[in-house]
Amino acid sequence: MGHRLKILWIICSTCLVVGCASVHPSTSLGFLDDPQLLRKSSSYEDFYFYKDPGVKLSRYARFIVEPIIVSGRNVILDKYDEQHIAQYFTNEIKIAFNRQYRVTTQPDRSTLRLRGVVQVWASEPLLNVHWSTALTGVGVGGASMEVEVVDSMSGKQVLAFFSQRKGNRFKKIDGLTTWTHTENILHDWACQIQDTFDGFHGKSAFLF
Numbered sequence: 001m002g003h004r005l006k007i008l009w010i011i012c013s014t015c016l017v018v019g020c021a022s023v024h025p026s027t028s029l030g031f032l033d034d035p036q037l038l039r040k041s042s043s044y045e046d047f048y049f050y051k052d053p054g055v056k057l058s059r060y061a062r063f064i065v066e067p068i069i070v071s072g073r074n075v076i077l078d079k080y081d082e083q084h085i086a087q088y089f090t091n092e093i094k095i096a097f098n099r100q101y102r103v104t105t106q107p108d109r110s111t112l113r114l115r116g117v118v119q120v121w122a123s124e125p126l127l128n129v130h131w132s133t134a135l136t137g138v139g140v141g142g143a144s145m146e147v148e149v150v151d152s153m154s155g156k157q158v159l160a161f162f163s164q165r166k167g168n169r170f171k172k173i174d175g176l177t178t179w180t181h182t183e184n185i186l187h188d189w190a191c192q193i194q195d196t197f198d199g200f201h202g203k204s205a206f207l208f
Contacts, residue, residue, distance in 0.1 A: 028162075031117045031146040038162050044192050050160040055151075057158065057200045062102045062111040064152055065094050073121040073144070081179070085120055088183055089145075092190035100198065107152035114193075116147030116161075120182050141181035142166035145189055149197070159200075161193055 028035045038048035051057075070086040071077065077085075093114065094103045104111060120143045142165055149159035165185050 029117055029119055029144055029146045032148060032160050032162065033157070035146070035160075035162060038160060041192075041196070043195075044163075046163055046165055047189075047192055048162040049196055051200055052156070052158045055156075055158045057197065058202055060101075060110055060112050060201075062104045062108070063094075063097045064105060064107060064111060064113040065090060065097070065103055066113065066115040068093075068115075068147075069117045071117070071119050073119050075121075077120075081122075085118070085179065085182065085186070089118060089186040089190065092187050093193065096190040096194035097197075099194070109153060111152040112149050112158065113152045113155075114147065114149050116145060118186070119144045120179075122179060122182070141179065143182050143185050145186075147189075147193060159197065161189075161196070163189060163192075 032038075035048075037050040039050065041047040041049060068086050068089045070082050070089070072082075097103055097114075107113065120141070122141050144164040145162070147161040148157050150157050166181070
């Protein structure tokens with residue numbers, strides 16, 4: 001029994017270290033053409049962005065938000081889950097940008113188009129019930145995302161974003177459902193994308 005407990009301790013310790021590891025933008029989902037252009041945000045943890053230096057974002061006031069494409073990490077998602085997560089993140093982005101801009105479906109010279117992909121993994125509620133496994137983070141859900149913002153007329157990329165995160169393992173209740181960790185992350189990303197755009201647009205004091 002002592003030998004088995006020692007092995008479990010080694011596994012748990014390893015998971016704790018891995019769970020705290022920082023993500024490098026080279027961990028690409030293959031959506032962005034050149035993820036190496038991304039730079040790390042000083043305002044948000046494990047959040048990377050790129051802005052075309054030759055474009056003034058203050059000329060834009062509208063957004064077309066395309067449905068976000070969702071896939072599972074190392075697993076094929078149930079169709080219901082795939083559609084639910086895609087709709088959730090797409091709507092969160094629309095809500096965020098509707099605060100100070102207008103979400104539309106018609107392209108024009110003052111409109112940007114936002115599109116992207118998300119890869120998700122579910123929480124494992126059974127692993128988040130007891131403290132001995134919950135603290136390791138092995139049952140915590142999470143997501144990776146790549147999003148780009150392009151001129152709606154020319155298709156030229158003006159902004160790009162990348163992030164990968166796990167949920168907060170100390171919020172134990174969130175880990176008792178399959179997708180709450182992931183949804184919290186997607187909500188944060190929608191706000192962070194909008195806040196970053198605000199900073200370049202001149203509508204916030206975002207620190208790059």
